[in-house]
Amino acid sequence: MAATMEVADIVVVAIYFILVLAIGFLAMRKSNHNTVNGYFLAGRSMNWAAIGASLFVSNIGSWLFIPVYIQSGVFTMPEYLSKRYGGRRLKVYFAALSLILYIFTKLSVDLYAGALFIQESLGWNLYLSIILLITMTAVLTVTGGLVAVIYTDTVQxxxxxxxxxCLTGISLVKVGGLEGVWTKYMQASPNITAILLSSPNLTYSESCHHHLSPKPNALRILRGPRDPDLPWPGFLLGQTPASLWYWCTDQVVVQRVLAAKNIAHAKGSTIFAGFLKILPMFVIVIPGMISRIFFADELACISPEHCLEVCGSEAGCSNVAYPRLVMSVMPVGLRGLMMAVMIAALMSDLDSIFNSASTIFTLDIYKMLRKKASSRELVMVGRLFVVAMVIISIAWVPVIIEMQGGQMFYYIQEVTDYLTPPVAALFLLGVLWRRCNETGAFWGGMVGFTIGALRLVLALVYREPLCDQPDERPSFIKDVHFMYVAVLLFWGSALVAVVKSAQTTLTSTKWQKEMEEEGGMRRRWKRGIALKQEEQSLGGG
Known part of the structure; x- marks a missing residue:
């Protein structure tokens, strides 16, 4: 059975809170956080180490796009679209889409994950825990801006x-090293008989059997084209290009790089973050596998009824694997450290989202409506928007608990794969192809967004049934993986943008030629009239 937090663990967590708050406020005092440049981009003065650490805790970016962004001098990604293509349509579209995604994917995942860990370790009320964590994060973000976010992220x-x-090392020792992981993981199936004997009221359906044992290809990355989890054509052709949105155009990621003091520090930060990003394979994936080995009877629950009893979700209990391992194998004191680690991960994501969302709202929406707004007014609006985000986040908690279903990773992947591939295509074309114009980019984005939004609505209406229920969804929903939809959206949007740009360019060229020809005819006609008048004048003389 999992242990509970003791006094020493709680002391460690309290020290962490004090440390993070102190660093955040010290960083705030050193920065000019009352100006737009100072509050939203840390005065463009950050070094590669701080940015790299901050990128790691809130994920990394690709530096192919960095020189373009820095040279354009933009604050936000919607602003870049506006500068590159002209007009306001693309700017408003991407700003609104970004804010929607932040609220309904990023915040929902972070809040649920943090609340789940607190529930496993402390048994606190979910709503009280979330309110306290969001409030503390918002205080840092509102008062200190990006400087406080980056410096606290570095510590975190x-x-x-x-x-x-520490968790990986202790877990590996207990399981028998990496060899023990590879062999025991494939054998980690629940003891159905023992579970049913211990809980006589539980039922077990044979239709749930395929969920109980690891799949034969569980340790393979590239799987068959019809694999329900990770089909390789969809991954390579759809997921990988669509990931350009997250790695290269998401405000949460790019905003840190824009805060670099120069291009060398910007590139160095992403390379540093890339090296750090190798660690999750060893400190997240392997501990998750070990947790499945130790707690197969719980994590591989035998029925929706059993899953509800174990973790409060009918769809599965994989979400509690990491916190359950922490509370079971870590000694007193280190449990408190890991509690602080999970809080650090939650706070890093939250403060990143709050800061980036306030930047987009203030500079891309509010400033467009109030062009003469002062710098102080913009900073104040940014801070007030963070407060509004906090209120929305807390109000969204009941919905999160209802919709999490035990499969939050697939939920966020589905939503982003249905809405973001067109955006990735527009940015890629904007950077690599000069002839792509605003008309082509707009229609490419709108066609892709319409198809993706329709598919998302259908996916939400026709949800995957529980394992003991028949799957009566339409074939185009249950048999078409969301990564294949991302293939269609990315390449389809790019094709529409290219064709429409070429068409409008040809039309413009043709119109220009016609105008030039018409102008030539008018000049010749005027010249003819002038010559005739001159002849008449000479003849009359």
Whole structure:
């Protein structure tokens, strides 16, 4: 059975809170956070190490796009679209889409994950825990801006790596090393008889049997084209290009790089973050596999009824694997460290989302409506928007609990794969192809967004049934993986943008030629009249 938090663990967590708050406020005092440049981009003064650590805790970016962004001098990604293509349509579209995605995917995942860990370790009320964590994160973000976010992220990155490495080391010793992981994981199936004997009221359906044992190809990355989890054609042709949205155009990721003091620090930060990003394979994936080995009877629950009893979700209990391992194998004190690590991960994501969302709202929406707004007014609006985000986040908690279903990873992947591939295509074309114009980009984005939004609505209406229920969804829903939809959206949007840009360019060229020809005819006609008048004048003389 999992242990519970003791006094020493709680002391460690309290020290962490004090440390993070102190660093955040010290960083705030050193920065000019009352100006737009200082509040939203840390005065463009950050070094590669701080940015790299911050990128790691809130994920990394690709530096192919960095020189373009820095040279354009933009604050936000919607602003870049507006500068590159002209007009306001693309700017408003991407700004609104970004804010929607932040609220309904990023915040929902972070809030649920943090609340779940607190529930496993402390048994606190979910709503009280979430309100306290969001409030503390918002205080840092509202008062200190991006400077406070980056410096606290740097401390949290060190804390996360240290705690996660400790958990990995202790878990590997208990399971028998990497060899023990590879052999025991494939045998990690629940003892159905023992579970049913211990809980006589439980039922077990044979239709749930395929969920109980790891799949034969569980340790393979590239799987068959009809694999329900990770089909390789969809992954390579759809997921990988669509990931350009997250790695290269998401405000949460790019905003840190824009805060670099120069291009060398910007590139160095992403390379540093890339090296750190190798660690999750060892400090997240392997501990998750070990947790399945130790708690197969719980994590591989035998029925929706059993899953509800174990973790409060009928769809599955994989979400509690990591916190359950922490509370079971870590000694007193280190449990508190890991509690702080999980809080660090939650706070890093939340403060990143709050800061980036306030930047987009203030500079891309509010400033467009009030062009003469002062710098102080813009900073104040940014802070007030963070407060509004906090209120929306807390109000969204009941919906999160209802819709999480035990499969939050697939939920966020589905939503982003249905809405973001067209955006990735527009940015890629904008950087690599000069002839792509605003008309082509707009219609490419709108066609892709319409198809993706329709598919998302259908996916939400026709949800995957529980394992003991028949799957009566339409074939185009249950048999078409969302990664294949991402293939259609990315390449289809790019094709529409290219064709429409070429068409409008040809039309413009043709119109220009016609105008030039018409102008030539008018000039010749005027010249003819002038010559005739001159002849008449000479003849009359």
């Amino acid at each position: 990155a060190f804390l996360m790596i240290t705690g996660a490495l």
